Amino acid sequence: MELQDLYREVILDHNKRPRNFGRLDPHDALANGHNPLCGDRLTITLNLDGQRIDDVKFEGNGCAISVASASMMTEAIKGKERSEVNALFDKVHALLTQQDAPADDLGKLAALSGVREFPARVKCASLCWHTLNAALADADNASPISTE
Amino acid sequence: MTTLAYDVAAIRADFPILSRTVNGKPLAYLDSAASSQRPRAVLEAVEYYETNLHSNVHRGVHTLSQLATDAFEGARDRVRRYLNAASTREVVFTRGATEGINLVAQAWGRSHLQRGDEILISAMEHHANIVPWQLISETTGAKLVVVPINDRGELDFEAYLTLLSSRTKLVAMTHVSNALGTVLPIARIVAEARARGITTLVDGAQAIAHEAVDVQALGCDFYVFSGHKLYAPTGTGVLYGREALLNAMPPWQGGGDMIRTVSFEKSTWNELPYKFEAGTPNISGVIGLAAAMDYVESLGLDHIAAHERSLLTEATAAISAIPGIRIHGTAEHKAGVLSFTLEGVHPHDLGTILDHEGVAIRAGHHCAMPLMDLLGVPATARASFGCYSTLAEVRQLINAVQKAREVFA
Numbered sequence A: 001m002e003l004q005d006l007y008r009e010v011i012l013d014h015n016k017r018p019r020n021f022g023r024l025d026p027h028d029a030l031a032n033g034h035n036p037l038c039g040d041r042l043t044i045t046l047n048l049d050g051q052r053i054d055d056v057k058f059e060g061n062g063c064a065i066s067v068a069s070a071s072m073m074t075e076a077i078k079g080k081e082r083s084e085v086n087a088l089f090d091k092v093h094a095l096l097t098q099q100d101a102p103a104d105d106l107g108k109l110a111a112l113s114g115v116r117e118f119p120a121r122v123k124c125a126s127l128c129w130h131t132l133n134a135a136l137a138d139a140d141n142a143s144p145i146s147t148e
Numbered sequence B: 001m002t003t004l005a006y007d008v009a010a011i012r013a014d015f016p017i018l019s020r021t022v023n024g025k026p027l028a029y030l031d032s033a034a035s036s037q038r039p040r041a042v043l044e045a046v047e048y049y050e051t052n053l054h055s056n057v058h059r060g061v062h063t064l065s066q067l068a069t070d071a072f073e074g075a076r077d078r079v080r081r082y083l084n085a086a087s088t089r090e091v092v093f094t095r096g097a098t099e100g101i102n103l104v105a106q107a108w109g110r111s112h113l114q115r116g117d118e119i120l121i122s123a124m125e126h127h128a129n130i131v132p133w134q135l136i137s138e139t140t141g142a143k144l145v146v147v148p149i150n151d152r153g154e155l156d157f158e159a160y161l162t163l164l165s166s167r168t169k170l171v172a173m174t175h176v177s178n179a180l181g182t183v184l185p186i187a188r189i190v191a192e193a194r195a196r197g198i199t200t201l202v203d204g205a206q207a208i209a210h211e212a213v214d215v216q217a218l219g220c221d222f223y224v225f226s227g228h229k230l231y232a233p234t235g236t237g238v239l240y241g242r243e244a245l246l247n248a249m250p251p252w253q254g255g256g257d258m259i260r261t262v263s264f265e266k267s268t269w270n271e272l273p274y275k276f277e278a279g280t281p282n283i284s285g286v287i288g289l290a291a292a293m294d295y296v297e298s299l300g301l302d303h304i305a306a307h308e309r310s311l312l313t314e315a316t317a318a319i320s321a322i323p324g325i326r327i328h329g330t331a332e333h334k335a336g337v338l339s340f341t342l343e344g345v346h347p348h349d350l351g352t353i354l355d356h357e358g359v360a361i362r363a364g365h366h367c368a369m370p371l372m373d374l375l376g377v378p379a380t381a382r383a384s385f386g387c388y389s390t391l392a393e394v395r396q397l398i399n400a401v402q403k404a405r406e407v408f409a
Ligand SMILES: Cc1ncc(COP(=O)(O)O)c(C=O)c1O
Pocket: B033, B034, B095, B096, B097, B098, B099, B126, B128, B129, B174, B176, B177, B178, B203, B205, B206, B226, B228, B367
């Protein structure tokens, strides 16, 4: 268990310069996520074109893992069909929680594989994905979701 | 200085857990404000009880039941002496500070609070001294009023005096802030409330291991604390309550031990303190608590406090020298708690990196979300000291914070 496995270059970079940071206005869907353990909060806004994610942004406040994860997620899902996003969610979830989960074809998101060695931090990395699901599940519902 | 005679190496040898490593590094346990560690004397007292004396208390005529009851009631008298309570009838065992406050909120609050009444708390309370009052306010129509703090994390005493009014029915305040380390002027706070006939509750969770508490000198009506912050097992705690008040309160939970007679039509209540101790208590834990009190008093609370104060002074100076550090809570009178943030590094990341270096601190909102909002931060990192903390651990902390800066450079 090495610190460099958790804080990889790409993660530090996305933490420092988060991509797609901000809020889409107007937006088709919005969801708030909150991790009460460490106070991470984020808001995801997105616009849909049919079943395709046309644009997505996030804003909020959190640890490096949650900010980088959200930043990389927005890059990965922009332009994707919802079915592809669902498949990606499953892969990332496996990556974060299963020792032998494959990281291939995850691109940058594979950098999150070190998180599973730090169980206290898994929720930080998965918060944005749960929040995204909430946004997708109900485009009109802005009720907060939580990883707790 | 008394600190010269303070043999911290010998004290550390009393705490088996302190010699372990974490992530390949010597453990620097700087999280005693969350929970302290246990000296061998406590572990042995618990083991002796479980090995030789255990039975249920207050229930049997057989020898073990009597031995267990004697040990349990002996522990109650130990607590009475620790707090200088007038009588063991004023010492109620609970699961911890949280349960003590809930007990008062429900049993006292339900019978004393009415619509429009006000409960005064400070802006730096732990959730345990906020939420129980919100719950009882919902059912009684009473209202929570918050006394503000200044930039240094000190209670605004003028505002406190202004907020005390004929509507104030209870002042419920922490003795020491867990998030900022502020020691509140609790004797003056209580005296001002008492002079106006207002009931007082003091949350002593963070004070009990760091300064001598004399509830009669303090003059408070209720004082609560948890055993696990006083080097004793978890699941133990004490509610001190003035006898007249406890007597006038209805029971809180019902069950065995708290009754005198039970029929299907009506039950009558046991005498104090048993009226508030429904069900089989944490007997071994309470015996461990008594041993912890012996231990702490053998070291001397003033010696412990002086030691922790000198560590706080050193740590504050050393950490302040690191660029980007901001200390939260700079009260003139502070206990051994150092709450800080490092620019560009989230407290949660700081916690992980420090842990990797063997340094255990708390990173988070410290169960004080309203206070975090006030400070304008989502969380802080908090190092806190106990009787066994050392300068070497402070250095390990400082080096680990430097390391975090490097990782995030
Ligand atoms: C000031 C204060 N009050 C109350 C509590 C609650 O203590 P417990 O969780 O042991 O009941 C704590 C514990 O962190 C505390 O620091």
